[in-house]
Amino acid sequence: xxxxxxxxxxxxxxxxxxxxxxxVIKIRSAEYGTEVILRLVNLLLLVNFILGFFTGPDxxxxxxxxxxxxxVVLEKxxxxxxxxxxxxxxxxxxxxxxxxxxxxxxxxxxxxxxxFMISAGNLLMFYLGLxxxxxxxxxxxxxxxxxxxxxxxxxxxxLSSAFSSGLLLFxxxxxxxxxxxxxxxxxxxxxxxxxxxxxxxxxxxSGFGFKISAVPFHLWTADxxxxxxxxxxxxxxxxxxxxxxxxxxxxxxxxxxxxxGNWYSILVLLSVLTMVTGNLxxxxxDNLKRLLAFSSIAQSGFILAGITGSSRGGEASVIYFxxxxxxxxxxxxxxxxxxxxxxxxxxxxxxxxxxxxxxWLSWVIAISLFSLAGIPPTAGFFGKFFLLMxxxxxxxxxxxxxxxxxxxxxxxxxxxxxxAIFMDSQxxxxxxxxxxxxxxxxxxxxxxxxxxxxLVGEIYEYIYSLSKGF
Amino acid sequence: xxxxLLIIMPLITAAVVLFCRSTGGIRWVSLAGVxxxxxxxxxxxxxxxxxxxxxxxxxxxxxxxxxWFPSWNIWYHVxxxxxxxxxxxxxxxxxxxxxxxxxxxxxxxxxYFILLHLLSAGAYGFFLSLDLFTVFFFLxxxxxxxxxxxxxxxxxxxxxxxxxLALMLMxxxxxxxxxxxxxxxxxxxxxxxxxxxxxxxxMPVEVQRQxxxxxxxGFGIFTALFPFHTWVPDGHSSAPTAASMFLxxxxxxxxxxxxxxxxxxxxxxxxxxxxxxxxxxxxxxIVYGAFATMMQxxxxxxxxxxxxxxxxxxxxGIGMLTRTAITGAVMQMISHxxxxxxxxxxxxxxxxRTHTRLVQQLGGLLKIMPFVxxxxxxxxxxxxxxxxxxxxxxxxxxxxxxxxREGGMYRLATVLACASIVVxxxxxxxxxxxxxxxxxxxxxxxxxxxxxWNERLASILLGAGIIAxxxxxxxxxxxxxxxxxxxxxxxxxxFGIK
Numbered sequence: 001x002x003x004x005x006x007x008x009x010x011x012x013x014x015x016x017x018x019x020x021x022x023x024v025i026k027i028r029s030a031e032y033g034t035e036v037i038l039r040l041v042n043l044l045l046l047v048n049f050i051l052g053f054f055t056g057p058d059x060x061x062x063x064x065x066x067x068x069x070x071x072v073v074l075e076k077x078x079x080x081x082x083x084x085x086x087x088x089x090x091x092x093x094x095x096x097x098x099x100x101x102x103x104x105x106x107x108x109x110x111x112x113x114x115x116f117m118i119s120a121g122n123l124l125m126f127y128l129g130l131x132x133x134x135x136x137x138x139x140x141x142x143x144x145x146x147x148x149x150x151x152x153x154x155x156x157x158x159l160s161s162a163f164s165s166g167l168l169l170f171x172x173x174x175x176x177x178x179x180x181x182x183x184x185x186x187x188x189x190x191x192x193x194x195x196x197x198x199x200x201x202x203x204x205x206s207g208f209g210f211k212i213s214a215v216p217f218h219l220w221t222a223d224x225x226x227x228x229x230x231x232x233x234x235x236x237x238x239x240x241x242x243x244x245x246x247x248x249x250x251x252x253x254x255x256x257x258x259x260x261g262n263w264y265s266i267l268v269l270l271s272v273l274t275m276v277t278g279n280l281x282x283x284x285x286d287n288l289k290r291l292l293a294f295s296s297i298a299q300s301g302f303i304l305a306g307i308t309g310s311s312r313g314g315e316a317s318v319i320y321f322x323x324x325x326x327x328x329x330x331x332x333x334x335x336x337x338x339x340x341x342x343x344x345x346x347x348x349x350x351x352x353x354x355x356x357x358x359x360w361l362s363w364v365i366a367i368s369l370f371s372l373a374g375i376p377p378t379a380g381f382f383g384k385f386f387l388l389m390x391x392x393x394x395x396x397x398x399x400x401x402x403x404x405x406x407x408x409x410x411x412x413x414x415x416x417x418x419x420a421i422f423m424d425s426q427x428x429x430x431x432x433x434x435x436x437x438x439x440x441x442x443x444x445x446x447x448x449x450x451x452x453x454x455l456v457g458e459i460y461e462y463i464y465s466l467s468k469g470f
Numbered sequence: 471x472x473x474x475l476l477i478i479m480p481l482i483t484a485a486v487v488l489f490c491r492s493t494g495g496i497r498w499v500s501l502a503g504v505x506x507x508x509x510x511x512x513x514x515x516x517x518x519x520x521x522x523x524x525x526x527x528x529x530x531x532x533x534x535x536x537x538w539f540p541s542w543n544i545w546y547h548v549x550x551x552x553x554x555x556x557x558x559x560x561x562x563x564x565x566x567x568x569x570x571x572x573x574x575x576x577x578x579x580x581x582y583f584i585l586l587h588l589l590s591a592g593a594y595g596f597f598l599s600l601d602l603f604t605v606f607f608f609l610x611x612x613x614x615x616x617x618x619x620x621x622x623x624x625x626x627x628x629x630x631x632x633x634x635l636a637l638m639l640m641x642x643x644x645x646x647x648x649x650x651x652x653x654x655x656x657x658x659x660x661x662x663x664x665x666x667x668x669x670x671x672x673m674p675v676e677v678q679r680q681x682x683x684x685x686x687x688g689f690g691i692f693t694a695l696f697p698f699h700t701w702v703p704d705g706h707s708s709a710p711t712a713a714s715m716f717l718x719x720x721x722x723x724x725x726x727x728x729x730x731x732x733x734x735x736x737x738x739x740x741x742x743x744x745x746x747x748x749x750x751x752x753x754x755x756i757v758y759g760a761f762a763t764m765m766q767x768x769x770x771x772x773x774x775x776x777x778x779x780x781x782x783x784x785x786x787g788i789g790m791l792t793r794t795a796i797t798g799a800v801m802q803m804i805s806h807x808x809x810x811x812x813x814x815x816x817x818x819x820x821x822x823r824t825h826t827r828l829v830q831q832l833g834g835l836l837k838i839m840p841f842v843x844x845x846x847x848x849x850x851x852x853x854x855x856x857x858x859x860x861x862x863x864x865x866x867x868x869x870x871x872x873x874x875r876e877g878g879m880y881r882l883a884t885v886l887a888c889a890s891i892v893v894x895x896x897x898x899x900x901x902x903x904x905x906x907x908x909x910x911x912x913x914x915x916x917x918x919x920x921x922x923w924n925e926r927l928a929s930i931l932l933g934a935g936i937i938a939x940x941x942x943x944x945x946x947x948x949x950x951x952x953x954x955x956x957x958x959x960x961x962x963x964x965f966g967i968k
Contacts, residue, residue, distance in 0.1 A: 313541065376611045382539075385603075385647075389542065392651045400651055404644035411640050415617065415633060423621040423629060457538040464541040 008059055008068050011076050014048040015112045019105055026101045034100050038091055041104050042438070045084040052077030060121060064183055067121040071466040075246045075319065076115050082239045082326040083111050088442035089334040090231035093341040103143060106136040107235065114243035123172045123182040123255075126247060130168070130211075134161045137240065141228040153227025160210060160220035168207025174200035184255045191258040201259055204251070205266065211244040212300050215273040222281070225293035230337035233289060237296040238329050242322040245303055249315055252307060253470050260310060260470075267308045268399055271391075275301030275402070279409045286347050288336050291413060292329070295372060298410055299325060302387050305403055309390030312469025317386035320453075320463050324371065324383040327449035331368030334442055335361050342433050353429035354421045361433065362421045364443045369414040371450045374407055379454030386460070471517050471532050473548045476558065476594040479507050480565075484587035493579050497569075500583045504566045507590070511555075511562040515949075518555050522952065529666065529956045530600060538603075543662025547601040553800055553953035556946065557597040557727060560807045563935055564719040565590045568712035570928035571815050574822060575623070575710070582623060585615040586712060593720050597727065602650050602663035605732065609692070609724060610643045616705070616717065623710040631701075631708035638701040642691030646728070649684030653736070656681070668736055669960060675739045682740035686733040686748070692725025694781045696755035706774035711818030714770065718777050719811035723803045726784040730799065730957070734788055738961030741791060746879060748789035753883045756782035760893035769817045769827045772901055773810060776853060779890060780806045786887055787868040790880065793958045795871025798864055800950050805852070805860035805939060812932040813849035816842060819925055820905070823918045829904050833911030839920040843906045845929040850898040852936050855891055860939035863946075865891070 006013065018041060025037070058069030087107075094100050110133040117129030138161060142154030176182055178197045179190035191197055209217035225233045256263060278298030285291040303325075306318045338361070339354075340346050355362040371380030384407065392400045435443075453459050483503025490496045521531050530549030538546045550558070568586060575582050588611070595608035613636055621632035654663065656677045661667040691698040702722070706714050734741045741748075759779030766772045780802070787799025819842045820835065821827050836843040852859040855866075872884040910916060921929065939946050 316541070370614055375614050376607045381607070381610065386539075386542065388647070389651060389654070392655060395655065397648065397652060401648050404648050408637055408640045408644055412633070412637060415636055418617075419621060419629060419633070422618060423632075457540075457544075460539055461541060 004059070005061070007056055008061060008066075010051055011048060011073070011080065012112060012115050014044065014051065015108050015115065018044045019108050019112070022101050022105055022108075034095055037100055037104070038087075038094060038438075042084065042087055045080060045087060049077060049080050049084060052080060064121045064185070065125045066116070066119050068119055071319075071468070072119055074463070074466060075118050078319075078323050078326060079111060079114055079118075079239050079243055082242065082330060083107065083235070085326070085330045085334070085442045085445060086231055086234050086239070088438045089234070089330070089337055091438040092338055092436060093229065093231055097143075099143070099145075103140070106140050109133070109136045110140070110235075111239070114239065118243060118246050120247065121184050123175070123184070123187070126251075127165075127169065127172060130244075131165060133240070133243070134165065137161070137232075137236065140232045140235070141224060143232060144229045147227070149227040150229065153224045156220050156227075157224045160224075164207045164210030164217070167203050167210070171200045171203030171205075171207060174203065184250070187255050188257055191256065193259055193262065198259065198262060201256055201263065205263070208244065208248050208251070209270065212241055212248065212303075213297050214270050214300055214304065215277040215297065218274070218277065218297050221297055222290050222293045225296075226287060226289050230289065230333060230340050233293070234330055234333035234337065237292065237333070238326050241296070241300065242326065245318060245322060249307060249318055253310070253315065253468075257470070264308060264310065264394070267304055268396060271301050271304035271308060272399065272402055273301075274298065274304060275406045279406050279413075282413045283409065285413070286349065288346050288348060288351070288417070291348070291417070292332060292336065295410065295413070296329065298406065299329075299372065301406070302384060302403065305391035305399070306387035308396075308399075309393045310470040311390060311393050312464065312467050313386070313393065314390035315469050316460065316464040316467040317383070317390045319467065320460050321383035321387050323459075323463075324379040324450070324453050327446045327453065328368045328371035328378070328380050331364055331443065331446035331450060332372065334439070334446060335365040335368070338435070338439055339430060339433070343430055345430060348417055348420050349426070350430065351417065352420045352424035352426040356425070357429055357432045360435070360443070364447055366418050366421065367447055367450055369417055373411045373414040375411075377455060378450050379452075380450070382454040382460065471514055473514075473532050473534060473550060473598050476507065476510055476514070476598065477591050479503065479510060480587040480591035480594065484584045484591075487580060487583050487587065490580065493576070496579050496583055497573060500569045500587070503587065504562070504569045504590075507594075508562040508566050511558045514550070515555055515559060518550065518552070518949075527952070533600070542603075543660065544603045545601045545662065545664065546604060547664060548598040548604075549600045550598060551953040551956065552949040552951065553727070553730075554597045556800065556804055556949055557723060558594060560723065560804050561590060561593045561597065561720050563931060564715055564807060564811045567811055567815060567928035567932050568715045570924040570931075571715070571818055572710075572712040573922070573924045575712075578622065582619070582710075585619050586716065588612075589615045589619075589716055589721075593716075593724065596724050600664065600666060602653070602665050602668075602732065605665075605728065606643065606646055606650055609646065609728070610640075612721060612724075613639050613643070616709075616713065616721070619713040620705060620709045623713070624708040625710070626708045627704065628708040631704035635701045635705035638691060638698065642688045642698070642725070645684045645688030645691070647688075649681050649688060652681040652684065653677075665732060665736055673737065678737035678740035679743060682733060682737045682744055685737075686729055686741075686744065689725045689728030689733065690751075690785065693722050693729065693784060694755065694778045695725075695785060696751045696758065696778075696782070699755060699759070699778045702778050703771055703774040706777065706814075707768065707770040711814060711821075714814040714818070715811040718774070718814060719807040722777065722781055723807055726781065726788070726799065726803050729785065730788050730796065734791070734796075735957055735961060741961070745789045745791055748785060749880065749883045752782045752785035752789055753886050754782075755779065756786065756887050756890050757893075760890040760897070764893060764897045766897075767829050769820070769829065769832075769901065769905070770814070772829075772897060773813045773817065776894065776897070777806070777810055779894065780810070780853070783865060783868050783887065786883065787871060790868075790872045790875045791961075792871045792874045793954060793962075794874060795868055796957060797947060797950055797954050798867030798869075798871050800954070801860075801864035801867055801939070801943070801946060804946065805864040805936070808932050808935045808939075809849055809852040809859075809861055812845060812929065812936065813853065815925070815928055815932065816846040816849055819921055820846070824915060829901055831911060832905040833908045834906075835915070836906045837910060838915055838918050841921040841926060841929070845921075845933065846906060847902055848933055848936070850902045852940070854895045854898045858937070858940045860936045860943075863940055863943040867947075
């Protein structure tokens with residue numbers, strides 16, 4: 001019994017253990033160097049990642065509150081891997097930061113929240129997980145303690161987050177009123193598409209919309225991304241978004257399945273709006289963080305397109321894309337984060353002539369951007385292809401044409417960055433930067449992931465074999 | 471023969487180049503790599519003949535299938551017929567010549583050669599693919615290397631040209647993508663993306679009518695279909711010599727090949743219905759391209775606009791849908807590929823020495839660099855269709871095939887296309903006269919050297935191909951025969967044309 005519980009909760013337990021370990025070290029204020037702590041945390045995250053490969057049978061705990069299975073373990077492992085990459089990339093920034101302990105405690109609390117959220121089988125559990133992650137995230141957003149923009153970002157984040165949580169809670173309470181249960185399966189069985197239930201659904205959807213920064217709920221995104229420390233921005237754009245998308249699929253495909261006829265067109269509309277708005281705004285950005293923020297909004301639109309497919313392929317393509325997205329976006333953010341930590345430069349103009357001095361960094365960011373743009377042979381190509389293939393499964397080809405046009409628009413702004421790096425020059429380019437080993441490992445993992453995830457078809461097929469679908 | 475070798479070989483070469491230390495090493499490794507590719511493609515040709523002589527009349531030879539994404543029914547599936555063998559030979563020839571003329575690249579030579587090898591891997595993959603997914607995959611693979619080659623090593627308005635090329639080609643592949651998705655869901659029968667199997671199904675006409683334009687225009691953009699040809703002049707003119715050669719010689723043929731295979735083979739009924747539109751656009755491209763060339767003063771622009779005109783013949787041949795015209799279209803792809811690569815190589819050699827490409831600033835080059843000038847004249851004469859060179863063979867085949875299609879409009883289009891040859895003669899002879907003949911324009915030109923060994927080798931290679939096709943076209947038409955016959959057997963009834 002206990003062994004089973006420990007096994008089922010091993011990922012949550014390890015993260016909790018790391019948090020407590022840090023707490024104990026902090027309280028006893030032992031004279032550990034920052035670097036030792038950083039290495040320790042990275043090592044434990046790696047252990048957690050490796051343990052994630054040992055899979056067990058599907059099981060359900062605490063009367064359906066907590067589900068686990070091979071797919072859930074895989075999803076958690078993806079988030080864990082992403083956190084590890086961010087931690088490695090942030091090494092440079094954290095080494096000079098005074099509050100490394102607090103940073104990791106908050107970060108891991110967030111991760112723990114996402115783990116519980118993904119495993120949720122009950123709206124209460126889902127909400128608990130979500131809030132466990134939302135509040136530390138706000139603190140993380142303000143972690144550049146000396147910068148006003150960072151505090152501003154945190155304020156914006158906490159307000160929008162609270163607002164979206166409010167909407168979500170209101171929706172959940174209405175759902176409870178309509179169905180008398182908070183259990184995912186129970187709700188699904190009692191939904192009949194009445195106006196009251198639809199209203200509840202819209203509220204829940206809006207709450208999700210905030211979290212995945214779908215248009216028109218995206219307004220906080222760019223400011224928060226720009227103000228936060230880059231490591232936190234990367235975390236927000238990849239881990240936070242990925243985690244919410246995982247549970248979003250479950251919610252749509254199981255809880256709101258009876259309302260599928262209603263949500264299909266809403267999601268198509270959201271997807272188109274999100275893609276178009278994200279891309280159009282990204283065209284005009286000069287700050288790389290803002291550019292990546294809007295590009296990540298546009299990517300959300302593509303992910304939504306895959307979700308509208310309402311098929312097993314749709315679910316698999318979304319999970320697969322998030323894996324691809326973790327590698328690609330973290331590759332891009334990693335370079336921006338590193339350059340920003342060293343030189344404080346973040347705009348496209350500053351990157352002109354980067355290739356002449358920093359070849360490896362330039363290739364890392366270029367390959368990541370190609371993957372985000374969906375250019376073969378990077379994994380982004382396969383990810384986008386499958387998302388749109390799934391989206392077309394319902395026969396809505398106008399939608400796919402719009403998405404395909406958006407691919408062209410997005411290529412333009414990604415290529416602008418590539419052009420600045422490879423083709424332009426400036427009198428004072430960024431000098432040669434020495435890259436520490438940890439960051440290099442993270443970059444190598446990203447590039448390797450971008451190339452292998454696509455070309456090795458078995459990865460997608462594995463995810464597909466785990467997907468339950470619609 | 472394991473066809474995947476052709477895709478892997480450039481990748482291995484690129485990988486070895488990555489670890490080369492000296493510029494010399496990079497060059498020689500690259501040359502060795504492309505030479506092996508050339509040998510491989512000759513080997514493929516020999517094996518292909520042997521297999522056909524042994525009586526193997528399967529549509530595709532040396533097929534290999536490997537499940538890539540089984541849940542989407544996506545396969546890595548390669549195979550060749552005569553048409554793809556000839557395209558692979560073309561790619562190998564152009565690549566060999568492109569590496570040879572890049573000998574003088576100094577800045578970032580490692581990246582330059584790696585990108586060229588990636589381009590060629592994409593082209594080989596495209597011509598080998600029998601699965602629409604991999605067709606699309608390899609079609610898009612080449613976009614970024616092109617963008618970087620033009621943007622980094624290019625000249626003139628390179629930023630603008632590189633961006634324009636990348637976005638327009640991406641637009642083309644977006645259309646192809648929509649077409650593929652449409653086919654996937656509307657064909658039925660769980661054939662996935664296997665185009666041989668889809669071809670056997672004979673889709674309903676309504677489905678064809680709906681998806682044909684996406685695929686045809688999408689591939690058409692790659693081969694300068696009017697009015698989407700505008701990336702060609704800018705892209706080709708700004709690119710460095712080897713990239714121009716590859717772009718005009720091979721990359722544009724991806725589009726023509728795709729139009730022929732995917733559009734005309736998969737959807738013959740729709741091809742018939744849309745053929746007046748295709749012919750109209752092709753004729754406009756031919757005539758407009760020819761007249762636009764007359765106005766150009768820059769040698770590279772002259773060749774780039776004339777490419778628009780010449781690629782119009784490819785689309786014209788495909789649009790006419792007769793056996794002879796389609797054979798002519800494929801021959802034109804090969805001929806134009808060799809000719810334009812040779813032309814760009816010659817222009818590159820002239821530019822490297824005189825540092826100008828403007829016709830007015832050149833003159834009397836024959837006295838100073840006889841070899842380069844001869845190459846230039848040879849390419850020019852091939853371009854204007856002199857008998858004995860490949861241009862004549864392929865164009866006359868297209869014209870004869872076009873004339874077989876009865877109907878006032880088709881006749882008119884044929885006549886206009888034929889008449890454009892006169893315009894071609896005007897601009898080619900004028901450019902040749904001004905640059906090659908006459909007095910030496912500037913005294914500083916007198917001391918310039920003639921072609922180096924590597925440039926000579928590249929020119930001889932491409933020139934030999936042009937002459938071989940021009941003098942003895944039968945080997946090429948025999949090679950293409952079974953492939954074209956398969957298309958006609960499959961689609962001939964739908965075309966309703968003998």
